[in-house]
Amino acid sequence: MSLDGQLPPKLRLLRAAAELLAKSAGAPVSTRQITQLAGVSAPTLYHHFGDKEGLFDAVVAAGFEEYVAGERDFAPSGQPLEDIRRMWDNHVQFGLNQPELYLVMFGNIRPESRPAIVADAEALMEEMLNKAAAAGQLNVQPREAARSILAANVGVTLMLIAEPAAERNLELSTMTRDAMIFAVSAEPASGPAPGGAGKSSVVVAAIALNAALQASHSDQLSSSELKLFLEWLHRISTTPAG
Amino acid sequence: MSLDGQLPPKLRLLRAAAELLAKSAGAPVSTRQITQLAGVSAPTLYHHFGDKEGLFDAVVAAGFEEYVAGERDFAPSGQPLEDIRRMWDNHVQFGLNQPELYLVMFGNIRPESRPAIVADAEALMEEMLNKAAAAGQLNVQPREAARSILAANVGVTLMLIAEPAAERNLELSTMTRDAMIFAVSAEPASGPAPGGAGKSSVVVAAIALNAALQASHSDQLSSSELKLFLEWLHRISTTPAG
DNA sequence: TAGCACCTATAGCGTTGCTATATGAACTGA
DNA sequence: TCAGTTCATATAGCAACGCTATAGGTGCTA
Structure with missing residues (x-):
């Protein structure tokens, strides 16, 4: 019942924690479970991570790297707004594939704990939106657009996670996604809209x-x-x- | 250090739990803390709520009633979309006023635990959107619009909670709110226009x-x-x- | 070989969620 | 009036929890 003994204990602890977290369905995961699955004794955990929270922070950090890698994985299509759509879909898919990890990353955010992750995710999206702005496709500042889109993206993903897998309707995602992109994009060129959408040229x-x-x-x-x-x-x- | 002895123990437990939760800053709240603050012994908690989780479910339920009361508190303005804006702002304010409770309600949602709250909140918003639809102001089905708007509303609120209170910029909320309402409203009458070919320098x-x-x-x-x-x-x- | 970091293990502390059991108060029916 | 019953609270304590004081083993450099 223990992970391969060939990897260094630190890595085994990380993997054991991630595995148990993923299977936990929200129930707390004990350090004893983790160290037993990792084939390691209690103090080893505290030597490497200081804390139970330190270990979980490391798991989250690893998960975030995976997330970033996924967000960068595709080649730019040349149409920035299309790339934003793919970033959005990728974000949702990440959340649905690893719901427990996602809930820790984005569902349990407090000012004193993890705003860095949010800032990084925003920067990632802002980077892409800069291209859209350079192409004259944006009617708000890229930073504001990025924050707004990411917030909606997180909200949609949490809602989908909350639904039983069988009932999940991804239309909620595509609809909200297109609504947000539509609202920040310069394209529509229709009459002035309420609330500040539809800026002047x-x-x-x-x-x-x-x-x-x-x-x-x-x-x-x-x-x-x-x-x-x-x-x-x-x-x-x-x-x-x- | 105990709550007034005149109220029934069940209510004292509820208040003590809510109070400690609000002050906890995310740290776990122990049953011993709760029962001590309530001036009650351990088994009383389990007699009334069965479980620690049962007690917290009750706290959440009470919080949700407060939320619903707030959402219904204002008189309809006759402009349904304006009422939606007020619902949105009210939702955000509720989250910022009781961040810990909000995080439990909307940040820690799992399919097996609390989708009922989401469904109720959606119904609340759908009710209001029905009026907009009846007035011909809606672009999409009220239910889909409600789900989409609520998802964005939750995402924005979580993001704002995650920010240090000093840096909170409510423009994120108003901008996202208006973007969502703009996108579902019938006014513009033009569909989303994915990426134009404006390559620029x-x-x-x-x-x-x-x-x-x-x-x-x-x-x-x-x-x-x-x-x-x-x-x-x-x-x-x-x-x-x- | 000695010394020294580094890493891991044994054993156990204080606290946690929870419960087996008992006691008291309030109501019931004869 | 009073046994019988039910409800509500308390005493005491268990197993599991996060964590640590201390010590032992390992591989380096000298």
Whole structure:
């Protein structure tokens, strides 16, 4: 009943913890279970991870690396908004494949514990949205769009996890996904919308230029000029213009 | 250090558990802490609630009643979509006011434990969306819209809870809220438009912004600022960058 | 071979969730 | 009026929990 004895104890502990967590269905996993499955004695756990929480943090960190790897795994399609869709779907799939890990990562977040994971996930999505902004496809700041989309993505994934697997309807995901992308994208070009969606072309262009400048290291302006320029650009792109 | 001795022990246990949970910051709350604060002995807890989990389920149920009461508390404005906005804001505020309770209710949801709460919350929102649908303001089925909006609402609330209180930016909430409502509302009458072919660079973006600025009479910059801004914009857009 | 980190194990502490059992109070029916 | 019954609380204690004081073994460098 123990994991292969050839791997180093630290790794065996990690795997045992991850395995028991995945099977736990929310019930607490004891250190004794973990160390027994790993074929190791109690103090070894505390030597390597300091804490039960330290061990679980390490499991979460490993899970997050897997998540990031999945989010980067596909080649950019050249259509940034399409790539955002794939990031979204990938996120949902990760959550459904490893629900317990996901619940620890995104369901149990507290200010004092793990905001770093959220920040990293946001950065990942913002990176992709920068490309959309550079292509003039965004009508809000990439950072705000990333935070908003990720929040909805997390909410949808949690809801799907909460449903019995048999009843899961992924339309909830695709519908919410497209609604969010639709709302932040510059494309629709229809009449002004309530609540600030549908910005003027000045804002769209300013956001696109801002993103393009961030990515290109233009040297046409001195650093002090650039600083002031970006400040004005920000002013233009954050407040609706006539 | 014990709660008023006049209330029945069952109620005292409930309040003690809720109070300790709220202060716990995620750390586990022991039954001994609870029973001591309630001024009661261990078996009393098990007599009334069977289980530690049973007690916490009761706390959650009470919290949910409070949530529902809050969601019903305001008079319908006659504009269903406006009422949805208020429901959304109310939901977020509930989560920020009682983060620990909220995390148990919506952050730790598993198929085998509490989908009932989600179903009830969805029903609450669907009820309101039915009015919008009856007024011809909805793009999709009320049930699907309710599920989608609630999912985003939960995601946003969790993200805000995860942030240190000082850094919380409620714009994330209003932006996501309006994006979701915009997407499900019948007003725009145009479908999502996946990625356009606008491949862009700093130069193209600068030119686009320049043209947009000329046409829009933005007043975000003073005239002297604008003059310098346009000059820099010209410099950027006439010489290839990066 | 001596010394020294590093890693792991034995044994056990204090606390946890929970319960077997007993005691008291309140109601019932004759 | 009072035994019988039911409900509610308390005493005391069990097995399992997270964690640690201490010590022993291993492989390096000198």
